[in-house]
Amino acid sequence: MxxxxxxxxxxxxxxxxxxxxxxxxxxxxxxxxxxINEEDQRTIKEFRILLAGAGIGSVIAECLLRFGFENLTIIDGDKIELSNLNRQNYTESDIGNYKTISLQTRLLSINKNARIKIFSEFITVENVSNFIHDFGIAINALDFSSNVPFLFDEICQKKNIPVIHPYNFGWAGFVTIISPTGDPMDMLGNNFMNFEFKVAAFLIDNLKKTGQQYTWIEDFINEYKAENLNLSPPQLSAGVYLLAAMVNEIIFSFVRDKKIKYFPDFYFTSLIS
Missing domain, CATH: 1.20.5 (Single alpha-helices involved in coiled-coils or other helix-helix interfaces)
Structure with a gap:
């Protein structure tokens, strides 16, 4: 040559x-x-995010990608059902497919150069440590159907990875972040059974301490308790999109070394006063 x-x-x-x-x-x-300035845009492009759970996580992932976070690892063994379509980032043609595969396809259709790594398997006690390594931050959007979400947080803390917990309250979004050196979520109760109720009670108690009265949340909790507790909690797409925006802003602040609030402090946004 x-x-x-x-x-x-x-x-x-x-x-x-x-x-x-x-x-x-x-x-x-x-x-x-x-x-977003050019330097920050380049920085977030490389920032590595671990997303555990592709339900709520499906909307969060797209919001992050469109913002400029192009390095996402997503884990979920669940398949798409019709009941997911009222709030998750899927369509009727996706029903029966693995959430991770459909989500990866969608994200790459938005940005073909993004690094979207997926694992189409459930996180378990046996494999959880295999997924958690050198990420900048993790998002715990796992269902509390076992103690795995607590174990996920514990391993992240040991590896100095902050963990974001997003919760959909229909017309509102609640987010808290577990610091590598701070209190764990199981401070609210280390049994996964009805853990969402414990989160709701924590939120309501703290809102009342600040003089904020969100009686509609209490009414919702009481009505849900009156149902068969084997049913999944009602959720709205409005809450998921609020969460996506909140998580996006929190991670962007974290990357820029801006002050963020850690559990037991939290973020809360409601469309109903």
């Missing part, structure tokens, strides 16, 4: 890098400008 050919090959590679990486960044995130 001649010197000229070698030079041309190097030039074409550099041009490809500039066209695919630089121009893609400039064009794709052009409307993020002012809200």
């Amino acid at each position: 001649s010197i000229l050919q070698s030079f041309m090959r190097i030039f074409l590679r550099l041009f490809y890098f500039w066209e695919v990486i630089v121009l893609d960044m400039e064009n794709r995130y052009h409307r993020n400008r002012i809200y």
